[in-house]
Amino acid sequence: MTGSIRARLTAYLLICIGLLILVGDIRLERSVARWLRRGLDQGLQAKAWALVTLTRQHDGRVELDFADEFMPEFESRSDPSYFELWIDGDHLLERSRSFWSTPEWEEARLARDPTLTAEARFRNVVLPDGRPGRLVQIDFVPQSIHEAGEVFREPLHQREELHRDPTEIAPGSGLHTASVLVAEDRAALDAEILRLRGSLAFFTAILLAAIAALIALAVRVGLRPVENLVGQMRGLDAESLDRRVALSSPARELEPVVEQLNRLLTRLEAAFRRERRLTSDIAHELKTPISELRSLCEVGTQWPDDAELAREFFADATAISLEMERLVVHLLALARYDEGKEVVQTGSAHPAALVDQAWSHLAAQADSRGIALRNRIAPGAAIATDPDKLALILSNLLSNAVAYSRPNTPVTCTFERAAAVDRLVISNEPEHLDAADLPLMFERFWRKDEARTGGHNVGLGLAIVRAFADLLGFEVETDLAPTGLLSITLARRR
Amino acid sequence: MKFLIIEDSERLRRSLSLGLRKLGHAVDLAADGKKGLALAETYQYSAIILDLMLPGLSGLEVLSRLRAAGHQTNVLILSAKDGLEDRIQGLEMGADDYLVKPFAFDELRARLDALSRRQHRAKAPRLQVGPIEIDTAGRRVFREGEPVALTASEYSLLEHLAYRRGRVASQDQLMECLYPSDREVSSNVIEVLVSSLRKKIHREGEPPIILTRRGFGYVIEA
Numbered sequence: 253m254t255g256s257i258r259a260r261l262t263a264y265l266l267i268c269i270g271l272l273i274l275v276g277d278i279r280l281e282r283s284v285a286r287w288l289r290r291g292l293d294q295g296l297q298a299k300a301w302a303l304v305t306l307t308r309q310h311d312g313r314v315e316l317d318f319a320d321e322f323m324p325e326f327e328s329r330s331d332p333s334y335f336e337l338w339i340d341g342d343h344l345l346e347r348s349r350s351f352w353s354t355p356e357w358e359e360a361r362l363a364r365d366p367t368l369t370a371e372a373r374f375r376n377v378v379l380p381d382g383r384p385g386r387l388v389q390i391d392f393v394p395q396s397i398h399e400a401g402e403v404f405r406e407p408l409h410q411r412e413e414l415h416r417d418p419t420e421i422a423p424g425s426g427l428h429t430a431s432v433l434v435a436e437d438r439a440a441l442d443a444e445i446l447r448l449r450g451s452l453a454f455f456t457a458i459l460l461a462a463i464a465a466l467i468a469l470a471v472r473v474g475l476r477p478v479e480n481l482v483g484q485m486r487g488l489d490a491e492s493l494d495r496r497v498a499l500s501s502p503a504r505e506l507e508p509v510v511e512q513l514n515r516l517l518t519r520l521e522a523a524f525r526r527e528r529r530l531t532s533d534i535a536h537e538l539k540t541p542i543s544e545l546r547s548l549c550e551v552g553t554q555w556p557d558d559a560e561l562a563r564e565f566f567a568d569a570t571a572i573s574l575e576m577e578r579l580v581v582h583l584l585a586l587a588r589y590d591e592g593k594e595v596v597q598t599g600s601a602h603p604a605a606l607v608d609q610a611w612s613h614l615a616a617q618a619d620s621r622g623i624a625l626r627n628r629i630a631p632g633a634a635i636a637t638d639p640d641k642l643a644l645i646l647s648n649l650l651s652n653a654v655a656y657s658r659p660n661t662p663v664t665c666t667f668e669r670a671a672a673v674d675r676l677v678i679s680n681e682p683e684h685l686d687a688a689d690l691p692l693m694f695e696r697f698w699r700k701d702e703a704r705t706g707g708h709n710v711g712l713g714l715a716i717v718r719a720f721a722d723l724l725g726f727e728v729e730t731d732l733a734p735t736g737l738l739s740i741t742l743a744r745r746r
Numbered sequence: 747m748k749f750l751i752i753e754d755s756e757r758l759r760r761s762l763s764l765g766l767r768k769l770g771h772a773v774d775l776a777a778d779g780k781k782g783l784a785l786a787e788t789y790q791y792s793a794i795i796l797d798l799m800l801p802g803l804s805g806l807e808v809l810s811r812l813r814a815a816g817h818q819t820n821v822l823i824l825s826a827k828d829g830l831e832d833r834i835q836g837l838e839m840g841a842d843d844y845l846v847k848p849f850a851f852d853e854l855r856a857r858l859d860a861l862s863r864r865q866h867r868a869k870a871p872r873l874q875v876g877p878i879e880i881d882t883a884g885r886r887v888f889r890e891g892e893p894v895a896l897t898a899s900e901y902s903l904l905e906h907l908a909y910r911r912g913r914v915a916s917q918d919q920l921m922e923c924l925y926p927s928d929r930e931v932s933s934n935v936i937e938v939l940v941s942s943l944r945k946k947i948h949r950e951g952e953p954p955i956i957l958t959r960r961g962f963g964y965v966i967e968a
Binding site for chain 2: 536539540542544545546547548550551552554555558561564565568571572
C-alpha cells in the first residue's frame with residue numbers, strides 16, 4: 253500500500269464496501285438459486301407423488317394406473333423426463349417410455365438408493381440420455397385397493413395410508429413397499445442460475461466502479477482541508493516563519509494539529525530571530541569597543557607628544573581589550589556548551605567559600621554603590637558538583653546583582669538542603685525589573701536597557717548561568733516578589 | 747566651532763572630545779539623551795554628534811524633538827546601527843549626516859567641517875578674506891601664500907568670523923561658539939583672543955580684517 257492516506261482510505265473503503273457487496277451478491281445468488289432449485293424439486297416431487305397416488309396394491313400385486321397422455325413429458329422425444337417404479341426394493345415394475353429413446357435402453361437405469369426412507373430424496377444425476385438431471389426418490393407403501401363404492405372423506409394425497417412409513421413394513425406382512433424415481437433435465441435451471449450469476453457479476457462490477465469513483469471523490473473532498481494544510485506548509489521556509497497556517501474549512505480532527513503547528517512555528521520563528529539577533533548582537537557588541545579603540549588610537553596618533561593623553565588612552569585600550577576578551581571568553585563558553593563539549597568534573601564544591609571568592613573581585617564596585625553581601629551559607633556546606641563551573645555561575649550571578657541592584661541594598665546568599673533537593677539562592681533588589689523580564693533575563697545579550705552596549709556587562713552572564721546550571725543538573729528558578737526582591741534559585745535533586 | 751557630543755560610552759566621549767578640542771573646537775558632552783536634549787535646546791552648536799542607542803531617551807527621540815521644536819542645528823548621527831533602514835530612518839528624521847561605527851576620526855572631522863560649511867553656505871573648503879586664505883579642511887591660514895601660525899582658538903575665531911562675513915558676532919555669541927558650556931571663562935577672554943589674532947593677521951598700512959563694532963561685537967566685512 254502506498255504511503256498516501258488518500259490511496260489507503262480509498263482502497264480500504266473500496267475493499268470493505270466491495271466485500272460487503274460481494275457477500276451480498278453471493279447470498280442473493282444462493283437464495284435465488286435455491287429458490288429456483290426448490291421449484292424444480294417441487295415440480296419433481298409433485299410428479300412423483302402423482303405416480304405414488306396411481307400406484308395401488310391388491311391381493312399381493314402392485315399396479316400402476318398410469319396414462320402417458322396425462323404426463324406427456326415422460327414420452328417426449330426431446331428433453332424427456334424419466335420415471336421408474338420399483339417394488340420391494342429390487343423389482344422394476346414400470347418405467348417411462350422415454351427410456352426407449354436412450355442408448356442401451358434395456359440396461360439404462362436411474363440412480364436409485366435401495367435403502368428405504370420416509371422422506372423424499374433429491375439428488376443430481378446424469379439422465380439416461382447423458383444430460384445433467386435432477387432426481388427425486390420417494391419410498392412408500394402403495395395404497396390398498398378397497399371395495400368399489402368406498403367413499404373417501406379426505407383428499408387422496410392426504411389419505412393416511414399413503415403416508416405410511418415404508419421402513420415400518422415388515423417382510424411377510426402382506427404389504428409391498430415401493431420406490432418411485434422421477435428425473436428430469438436440470439440444464440435449463442443451471443443455465444438460468446449461470447445467467448443470474450453473470451448478471452450479478454456484471455452489475456456488481458459496474459456498481460463497484462461507480463462506488464470507487466464516488467469513494468475517490470468523497471475522499472478527495474474530505475481530505476481537502478489536509479491538502480490545503482499541506483499546501484500552506486510547503487510554502488513555509490526560513491523567510492516566512494511569521495506566517496501561520498489556518499484551516500480552509502472547519503475540520504475538528506485537524507484543529508489540534510493546526511494549533512500545535514502554529515505554536516511550533518511561533519517557537520521556531522522566535523528561535524530563528526534569536527539566532528539572527530545573536531549574530532547581529534555579537535557584531536553590535538564588538539562594534540562599540542572597536543569604535544572606542546579606533547577612536548583612541550587615531551586621536552592618540554595625531555597627538556603622540558601628549559604624554560598624559562597617551563597614558564589615559566593606553567589605560568582605556570587595556571580596559572577595552574579586557575572587555576573584548578571577556579566577551580569572547582563568554583561566547584566560547586556558550587559555544588562549547590551548545591556543542592556539548594563542556595566537560596563536568598565532579599568534586600566537592602563549598603558554596604560559601606565560592607561566594608566569598610567571587611565577591612572579592614566585585615568588592616570595589618559593590619562598595620561604590622553601597623551594595624553589601626550577606627553570605628548566609630553555612631561554611632561547611634558542600635555540594636557534589638564541578639567547583640569551577642559553580643564558581644563561574646556564582647560569579648556571574650553576583651556580578652549581575654552588584655551591577656543592577658538598587659544602591660545601598662544587600663545581596664543575600666543562602667543554601668538549603670531539604671529532604672531530596674538542594675537549593676542555592678541569590679537574592680537582590682534590582683532596579684527597573686518587571687515580572688515580564690524574568691523569562692527574558694537568561695537570553696543571550698538581553699539587557700533591560702537595550703541602549704547599553706559594550707562595557708563590563710554584555711548580557712551574557714545570565715545566559716552562562718543557565719547553560720552551566722543545566723550542565724550541572726541544576727534547575728534555575730526565578731521569583732520577583734511584589735516588594736521588588738529578586739530571587740534566583742539553583743535547585744537540584746540529590 | 748562648538749560641538750555637542752551625545753554619547754553614552756565614556757571612553758568614546760573622552761577620545762572624541764579630546765581630539766576635537768585638540769583641533770581647537772569647543773566641545774560639550776552629554777552621556778544620555780535627556781541631558782543632551784537639554785544642552786541642544788539651550789546652546790548653539792555648529793553640529794551635534796548624536797549616538798542613537800542612548801539610555802533613557804533614544805537618539806532618534808532627541809532628534810525628533812529638536813526638529814519638532816524648530817532647531818536647525820546640524821546633527822551627525824554616530825551609530826553602530828549600520829542597516830540601510832537605520833540610515834534612511836535617521837536621515838529622514840532630520841539628521842544631516844550618518845556615520846557608522848567604527849569610524850575614522852579624520853572622517854568624522856571632515857564631515858563636521860562639511861556640515862559647518864553647509865551651515866554657512868560655503869561650498870569651498872577655502873575661504874578668502876582679503877589677503878588671508880583660510881584652508882578649513884586643513885585648519886591652516888595663509889597670508890599671500892605664507893602660512894600664519896595660529897593657536898587652535900585663534901583659528902576657530904577667525905574661521906567663525908569668516909563664515910559669518912558681513913554679520914556682527916557678539917562677545918556672548920563668540921564665547922558660546924568657542925568654549926564649552928560648562929566652562930567658566932572670564933568676560934574679556936574674547937577681547938584677548940581678538941587682539942591676539944589681529945596681531946598675527948593684520949599688517950600696518952592695510953585695512954583691518956577684523957573690525958570692532960562697539961557695543962555690538964566683531965565682524966569681518968563682506
